Amino acid sequence: MIWKLRMPSTRAVAGLFLAGFPQFVQEEPAAVNHLAGATEYEVEIRHAGNGSPFAGSLVLPAGEGPHPAVLLVSPAGEHGKDELRRGGQHYADLARKLADRGIASLRVDNRGVGGSRNSSWPAWNWSITLQELAADLAGHFRWLRQRPELDFHRIGVLAHGDGTVPAALLAADQVPGARRPAFTILLSASGRRGVEDLVDRMVTRVEAGSGALPPAAGESLLSALTGLLDHGPTSEVVEQMAKTLPSFGVPDQQAEAQAQAFAANYGHTWHRQFLGYRPSETFRQIRGPVLLVLADDDNRLDAEVSERVAADIFGSTMAFNARWKRLPEGGHFLEPGDGRKILRDEVVDIISNFITEATGFDNTPLPPPSPVLAELVVANVNVVDVVSGEVHANRWLTIRNGAIADIEDVPPTGGPSDATVIDGSNHFLIPGLWDSHVHLCMWGRDALPRWLSHGVTHVRDMGGDLRELLEWRRQVQAGEMLGPKMLIAGPFLDGEKPNDIYRQFLLQVEEVEPVVDTLQAKGVDFLKVHSQLPEEVFAELARVAKERGMPFVGHVPAGILPLQASHAGMASIEHADSFFSALVRAPNSGIREWQQARSWWQSEEGRIGLQKIAANGTVLVPSLTAVDVIAERLGGPAKVIAPWTQEITRAAHSAGIPIAAGTDTARRLLGVIPGEALHHELRLLVACGLSPLEALRSATLVPARRFGHDPKGGAIAVGQAADLVLLRGNPLEDIENTAAIAGVVAGGRWLPQP
Numbered sequence: 001m002i003w004k005l006r007m008p009s010t011r012a013v014a015g016l017f018l019a020g021f022p023q024f025v026q027e028e029p030a031a032v033n034h035l036a037g038a039t040e041y042e043v044e045i046r047h048a049g050n051g052s053p054f055a056g057s058l059v060l061p062a063g064e065g066p067h068p069a070v071l072l073v074s075p076a077g078e079h080g081k082d083e084l085r086r087g088g089q090h091y092a093d094l095a096r097k098l099a100d101r102g103i104a105s106l107r108v109d110n111r112g113v114g115g116s117r118n119s120s121w122p123a124w125n126w127s128i129t130l131q132e133l134a135a136d137l138a139g140h141f142r143w144l145r146q147r148p149e150l151d152f153h154r155i156g157v158l159a160h161g162d163g164t165v166p167a168a169l170l171a172a173d174q175v176p177g178a179r180r181p182a183f184t185i186l187l188s189a190s191g192r193r194g195v196e197d198l199v200d201r202m203v204t205r206v207e208a209g210s211g212a213l214p215p216a217a218g219e220s221l222l223s224a225l226t227g228l229l230d231h232g233p234t235s236e237v238v239e240q241m242a243k244t245l246p247s248f249g250v251p252d253q254q255a256e257a258q259a260q261a262f263a264a265n266y267g268h269t270w271h272r273q274f275l276g277y278r279p280s281e282t283f284r285q286i287r288g289p290v291l292l293v294l295a296d297d298d299n300r301l302d303a304e305v306s307e308r309v310a311a312d313i314f315g316s317t318m319a320f321n322a323r324w325k326r327l328p329e330g331g332h333f334l335e336p337g338d339g340r341k342i343l344r345d346e347v348v349d350i351i352s353n354f355i356t357e358a359t360g361f362d363n364t365p366l367p368p369p370s371p372v373l374a375e376l377v378v379a380n381v382n383v384v385d386v387v388s389g390e391v392h393a394n395r396w397l398t399i400r401n402g403a404i405a406d407i408e409d410v411p412p413t414g415g416p417s418d419a420t421v422i423d424g425s426n427h428f429l430i431p432g433l434w435d436s437h438v439h440l441c442m443w444g445r446d447a448l449p450r451w452l453s454h455g456v457t458h459v460r461d462m463g464g465d466l467r468e469l470l471e472w473r474r475q476v477q478a479g480e481m482l483g484p485k486m487l488i489a490g491p492f493l494d495g496e497k498p499n500d501i502y503r504q505f506l507l508q509v510e511e512v513e514p515v516v517d518t519l520q521a522k523g524v525d526f527l528k529v530h531s532q533l534p535e536e537v538f539a540e541l542a543r544v545a546k547e548r549g550m551p552f553v554g555h556v557p558a559g560i561l562p563l564q565a566s567h568a569g570m571a572s573i574e575h576a577d578s579f580f581s582a583l584v585r586a587p588n589s590g591i592r593e594w595q596q597a598r599s600w601w602q603s604e605e606g607r608i609g610l611q612k613i614a615a616n617g618t619v620l621v622p623s624l625t626a627v628d629v630i631a632e633r634l635g636g637p638a639k640v641i642a643p644w645t646q647e648i649t650r651a652a653h654s655a656g657i658p659i660a661a662g663t664d665t666a667r668r669l670l671g672v673i674p675g676e677a678l679h680h681e682l683r684l685l686v687a688c689g690l691s692p693l694e695a696l697r698s699a700t701l702v703p704a705r706r707f708g709h710d711p712k713g714g715a716i717a718v719g720q721a722a723d724l725v726l727l728r729g730n731p732l733e734d735i736e737n738t739a740a741i742a743g744v745v746a747g748g749r750w751l752p753q754p
Contacts, residue, residue, distance in 0.1 A: 025245050037062045038099035042115075045108065047139035054140065055115025056108035057081060058147075066151035068359050069104035070185070071141055073159035073167045076270060078124045078131065080114045081107040090334070094343050094351070101352040104150055122493040126268035130277065134169035138178035141170065143227050145179060153446045154359035156183035156288075158351065160333075164189040165279050172285035173465075180444060183289040184359035185351060187333060191280030191313035195225045198275065207250055217247035225266070229276045233263035283313045285501055287441060287465075289358035292324040293350060295333055321442065321666070325350050372402050372479065372748040373420050375410065376722070381424025384732065386431060386700050389693045391732065397429065399722040402748030407718060422750065427742055428730050430696065431714055432457030432723030434703035435678045437574060437662025440486070441465045441502065445472055447674050448483030452751060454675025455725035455741050459484045460662070460707055462574065463502050463528050464555075466490035470523055482746070485723070487525040487707060489553075493541065495532030506533060512540045520550055526571065526707075529554030531581075537608050542568040551707075556582035561589060563609045566618040571706070572660065573613075576622035576645035576652075598644055601651060610655035611614040619658045619706050620648040624684040625677045626664035633671065650688040658706060661685060661699040692735040699738075722748045 015272040033040035039060050044053040061067055072091045074081060082092040095105040111128065112121035137157065145152040159167035164186045171174055171184040184357045190197045197375040203218045224241040231237060242259035250258050266275065283290075292310055310324040327333070333347045351548055376399040383392040398406040398419070412419075433456045440448065441464030451459060461469055466611065469488045476483040491504040493515070504515060516527065527545055529538065529552055538557050545552040546569055553572040556565045560575060562582050573579075583589045583597040591597050631642035653659055663677035678699065685695040697714075704714030712720065729737030 035059070035096055035099065038096060040095075043106075045140060045143045047136070052118050052120035053116070053713045054108050054111075054136070055081070056106055056140070057095070058104070058106050059093070059099045060104050061099045061102045063102070065104075065149045065620070067102060067104045067149060068154035068156075068182075068355055069106065069138065069147075069150045070145055070155070070183075070355060071099065071144060071157045071181075072105055072107040072218065073137060073157055073163040074107070074110055075159075075161045075163040076128075076166075076274070077110070077126075079110055080111055080355055081109045082311065090343050094208060094348060097343075097345075097348045098352055098355075101356075103352060103355055106140060106144055111136065112458040126265075126270045128270055129167055130169065130270075130273055131175075132467045133166040134175045135178075137166055137170050138175045139379060141178065141181065151359075153444075154182050156185065156358070158180040158185040158187070159189075160187040162194070162274055165274065165277065165282065167284045168279060168286060171288065171290070172282050174282065174285070175285060180287055182444070183291070183355060184286055185293070185354065186283070186313075187293050187347075188295065189279065189313060190285070191278070191283055191309065194275035195222065195229060199225065202557075211476070214247050217244060220244040221248070225275065228266055229272055233260075241278075242499055280313050286321075287501065288444070289321045289354075290323070291350075291354045291358075293327065293333070293347065294323070294324065295327040308697045323354065326694055363410055372397070375400050375419035375748065376430060376745070376750060377419045377421045378424045378724075378726065378745075379411070379421055381726070382426075382428045382730070383407065383716055384428055384430045384696070384730075385716070386693065389732070391428070391730065395429075397424075397724075398718070399745065399748055402722055404716065404718050404720050404722055407716070420750065422726070422743065424726060426728075428727045428737070429716065430455075430725050430727060430731060430738070431704075431716055432725055432744070432746070433699045433738070434458040434460070434661070434707075434714075435484075435665070435675075435681075435699070436460045436572075436703045436707065437462050437623050437664050438659040438674070439464055439664070439666035441468055442666045443674055445481075448472065448476070448481065450674040450676075451484040452482055452675070452744055452746050453741075454678065455738065455744055456675045456678055457484050457723035457725075457744070457746050458487075458703070458708070460487045460489075460703065462489055462662075462664075463492045463530075464488075464490070465502060466522060466524070482749075482751075485747075488523070489526055489528035490519055490522070490524045492528055492530040493533060494530035494552075495534050495557075496542055496653050497532055503530070506537050506541070509536055509540045512537060512544050516541070516544050516550065517549060520548060524550075526550065527552040527554075528568070529557060530593055531555040531557055533557040533584075535559040539568070545569065558582075558585035559587060561586050563612055566613040566616045568677075570618055572619040572621050572661070574621050574623065575626075575628060575664070576620065576624065577641055577651045579648045580633075580641075580644065594641070594644070598647070601648055607651070607655065610652055610657060613652075614656035614658075617658070617706075619660050619702065620649070620652050621660045621662040622646075622652075622685075622688075623662050623664040623681075623689070624649065625681045626666075626672055628680070628684060629672055646684065649685070651690065653690055653694075658702050659690065659694075659698045660702045660706065661686065661695070661729075676739075679736075682735050682738055686735045692732050695735050696731055696738070718727065 004731050041058045043056045043058050045056055046053050082089045095107060109116035112124040132498060144155050157167045170178055171181050173180055199218050199222045221244045224237055224244055227237040238259045243257045245255045245258055246252050270647060292313060333343050378397045380394050383393060383395045396408045396411050398412055399539050435456050438459045438461055440461050473486045475481045491502050493506050494503050496505055506512060516582045527550055538560060551571040554561050554574055556573060556578045563581055580597040582593045583591045584594060591600060627642045627645050629637060631638035661678060661681045663672055663681050665672045665674055665677055681697045685698055686692060701714040704710055722745050726742045727737050728740040731737045740751045
């Protein structure tokens, strides 16, 4: 089939009105290629406000779906949709191999190329900008998200070479009105300015051939290209380039003509913009799982250089959602010899495994949510009292308009009622659970219902895009979409770092008040401190936060001891490993190794320090799950640190420090899954010595009363909001039963679970 699009001003989707989303118009049958285990459709794509169609090929795996999918982004220039390099069938081959693995794909001819050549775009034009190419990708991506055969939660982008830059702009939320891909795959990307990369490649090519190159040749060419970027193809630039090119193998008599052609070519809008652009600044802003694949033959890289390239591209974000693979053998990404028109199977495996890993959380559609019920009765249920630790058997709990109205030991009396009745026989009812350390933006809006499906009705977001978070909270509160209730910090407050994603840098004391006042005015619930905040700035932040009545929480910054942070008023210390890293980083601690820090906390002085932190009422959110998963998946130092974090959590609990359960769901690629991870955290807390009741309190009473500031919150009581979880087993006997969920009541909505 050929599918075309028209763009209405609004489209109703599941009761919501979303501006600017396309509708499909099915037209006459077109070429359909039936492959082994897949079907390939030739499609036309029209973007909003742009009548000229793009030609593409959509490959769908066998089966009903919905399938994950990837948009295959061609490099800039006269590349057809099948090409990774000129004359090959690389993307066509990749599409079919991905389909064999259950992954759909769309590849599209560039403007003015192949089937995308028309009266508006008769040929490829190098006057195109990075932003225009990124906007094209956004339109293609939007088209994919509307396909009924595809799971729009699990659609990402894959790009090669200079195509990685517009793809990164899309993935970094730098295309107005576009939705972010679920994952990003970058083949042969470079984080350096294009002009630096071009010179290095030319130098490498010569050195790999003759091996003879004057020492200043590279610097001279870089100077000439920089002049071209700054001033255009002037005579001075051409002259300097003509003097340089013979060093790169150009005959003297051809140097001037080659220099003029080179300057004219690289004087176009695209080349000048690309050569002057530093992609690493965009790559570091990618908000989702990202894979970088580098091949030695393509970039002439050894292992050490590969490490530097990956670090330059991603900076510290590699600790969160980034992976990179190095292919040490030659052959670029292609099969050697006559097979260079197809991708190596090793590359296809890397790509498909990453897509599965990046999108592998439970995407089974939730049952359609009911509206907030006027009256809901949970009949004959065992109510778990997390305050007393008792189980009140055979209770009838009545919910009216989203709040608990009655709890009786006999059925409700009175006249006929049209209440919805849920049979709670042999089930256990607990308060809705809290995850006190999440990063919602790392997963995106589409994952919000996942917390509810696992019984998590409240979350504390510890750093993300404030604009997005406030809008999501508004939509949840208005009943426009399902999701947990949110407490929001907005950006991390941090000192200077290479990674600036979701960060507000505070470098000077005088910057503190205006930033705090702005965040408070925008509606944040608390302030989140990160690890590099300067000492004097931290002290000022503590003063201003107290003055404004604004809680502040977070990592213990370098130079500050945990007890100092607690005395300063920090409401919660995030991550159990902060107790070790803080001592190592603080110059006045005299401790330089993690093992020394561990020994210090085991000493009498350390135990007294924990007791003083407890006396201040500072909460510990250990986030054991994140360290445990890293240790299991990556090994290395985390294998040693993971048991220590559980050890310090046990000691903190014994000292009386309140414990709140939080999972640090930023680490998407490592399998810290929304909602599901909280139940793993509760199991780890029990392993640290908390009783099942204490672990349950860490996800109910403690966060509701310490962070939600509700003295009666986190318990099942008349007048409380109806955020409840119906379990098939008693969690006080076995904490594993918190995951045996029969259904969830979220603000008066009944969400049955399979």
